[in-house]
Amino acid sequence: MGKTRKSAHLAWLAAGGLALAGAVAGPAVGQTLTLAVAASPTSLDPHYHNLAPNNSLADHIFGALVEMDANTRPEPGLALSWKPISDLVWELKLRPGVKFHDGSAFTAEDIAYTLARVPTVKNSPGSFLLYTRGVTKVEVVDPLTVRLTTGAVTPLLPIDLSQVAILPHGLGPEPTSESFNALKSTIGTGPYRVTAYNSGDRVELARNDAYWGEKPHWEKVHYRMIPNDSARTSALLAGDVDFIEAVPTSDLSTLRKDKRVALAEAVSLRFAYLFFDRTRDGGGMPFVSGPDGEALAKNPLADVRVRRALSMAINRAAIVDRVMEGAAVATGQFLAKGSTSYVDDLAPPAYDPEAARKLLAEAGYPRGFRITLQGPNDRYVNDEKVIQAVGQMWTRIGLQTKVDAITWPSFIGRASKQEFSAFFVAWGVSSGEASNPLRALIHTFDASRGFGSANRARYSNPALDAVIERGMAITDDAAREVVLKQATRMAMEDVAMITLYQQKNIWGMKPDLRYVARADEATHAFAVYPAK
């Protein structure tokens, strides 16, 4: 698949020259927007599957108590305000005068109904329970006031609530996912209503004129799904669609010069990183061996000097420029500049192969060692090319590096079983602040408390764990940010992982449109405006 896609891009580039002479795309007809997304939503049930394409579509139809702005900072949605009235109780004031698509009024009853419905969704492969489980009690004070009691201190409750679409209690007990797909239960407070749904092909949306917020410009939206990169770009160039998401990086240099297309980009919350297996620090590593292929008695990757050398050996600027075609930003931490809990003086580690080689010698590996770097080849933008580049850079400091790109379904299962020694993955920081990666990736794996759930390297640093846990229990936003920054710094100084770059999200559109580019990758028709 990866191969095919790459050759397809080559073909498309070859033909790009011809295309320049083509017809000039006309303006959007009437008040209709045709857009194409790259990944197909799997259901219209907003609580069935916590999956980016589903959530992005649900944002059009449903509303949440808290909304996230383009920079992933919480802002009032269906709740006008929220504040903790004690350590465990939050009080939310709801927006008055909001109506659901069926005309019923939005009240506190709907909050109770929604939070009770989330755990009852049948066969969910990825439930929203994650965000609602913390709430142990819902108390309706009056129609526009609700109190939520949590089992533990949950400072990020507003952010969790931003993920949960509110449904009208008039839907009755346990509406099925099918009734959402059949448009019977698809009733929200969002700026659009669904008028037709054809799974894997298109969704038709019509403007909800009773929407409480800013009225979207487009009366109708054709929401099409075109997963194939070249097909999506061609559809934009041919004028069949007005707007596309996830512009492929291989087309970027051509499209930047093309007058028929305007681009909007934002630095994403998704960072790419390298992780090192720490379950075999005493030897027996499957993909690390001595310079002559002999087994090593201890894991070189357990030595922070080795990890630091591996990080210094990587020329992040070159990867960003040449492999990612500028669609990324080099980084030395989880988040990009401007985000909450970004650490100002934590610059990307400088590229210094000489120093890296010295550091390796100092750690006792003057002749390096053999290592295999694994990664997916069909999951992230240019994933296979990036690991090849890293492999070459490591070879330059004297490591005999092999690179092994594997299809995602097989890769992720093996990574979760600790079958690799060094591997490449990416992580989307959906909350927009550092507690999310710290908790899931860096904290010691602890199934009973839900820590380290994606810590596939089984990295463990008890001192750091303590800081993370302390930070996560602070309700005050500013005080929490200070501790999270400290934890980020500790993780990076110990090279718990090698962070490489933040991706950029890129949208392409006709030149007479503009888009408020978002850090969280979501594509929103209601954030597309005429350029003037």
Add this chain to the structure above:
Amino acid sequence: MTTWMLRRLIQAVFVMLAMTVIVFIGVNVIGDPVEILISPEADQAERARAVIALGLDKPLWEQYWRFLLGAVQGDLGRSFVFNEPALKLIAQRMPATLELALTAVLMSVVIGIPLGLYAGLKPDSIGGRLVMGASILGFSLPSFWIGLMLIMVFAVQLGWLPSTGRGQTAELFGVQWSFLTRDGLAHMAMPAFNLALGNIALVLRLTRAGVRENLPMDYVKFARAKGLSPNRVVFVHVLKNILIPIVTVVGLEIGGLIAFAVVTESVFAWPGMGKLIIDSINVLDRPVIVAYLMMIVVLFIVINLLVDLLYTVLDPRVRLETRE
């Protein structure tokens, strides 16, 4: 005839059973659907809940046994991804693929046979050589590349045809079809041609080879000597004799086009079954994979049956019992 049909039926059941076992074991070896489907942020408790919700906590043999019990009652399971019955999902996507594949087959017969006859009857003419040369390109160029070139030329550059999608559809027998509307036909033209290209070349070459082989035969000489018109000799006698290999190949190709139209479907964003199966394999959506492959097995069995019956019509010497 009845014993022949019965034997075929029993064979089909065994093929299907073997196929389901292979899929169950295969998917299990590739990876864990929960790893792929679950939100990356899910904690360990949520992961455990999802495993139970999808029934993946049970041992594999028990999962298979449950599947068999359901299958006997006509329930092939629910998609892990869509939370809808797998059969319903496939049925929703089938019309799009069917109309695309059948149009492609129609094209390959309507274009391939006449060109093949021409090339066979006039092998040394410039036209005949050109047709043969072009046919080599037809089956040797990769279809995704041709698809992209078609889009670049006819959609992006000339703007004659829409680049992707199914266009406007109209209802017939409760199903939405593209071939009933002008817009739908315009959308279908490029993908159908793209899908047909390899088969046009194949049918063309088979026809030509058949004509070249049959022309020097005694029955043709005899027909000519009898004073039949050249048209009657070619279109009735020769054509009938060369049709058997063509029917076999076209029959198999119908199945192939329906089952494996995936490249064309993804290049043209055609919402058919091919896209569904590839997406399902990527996320290890086992119920859909199993249901899809079972349906394809049935499809091939039915097509082979029809092809065998057609042989007896084309060549009365063929007996079904002896063809086993």
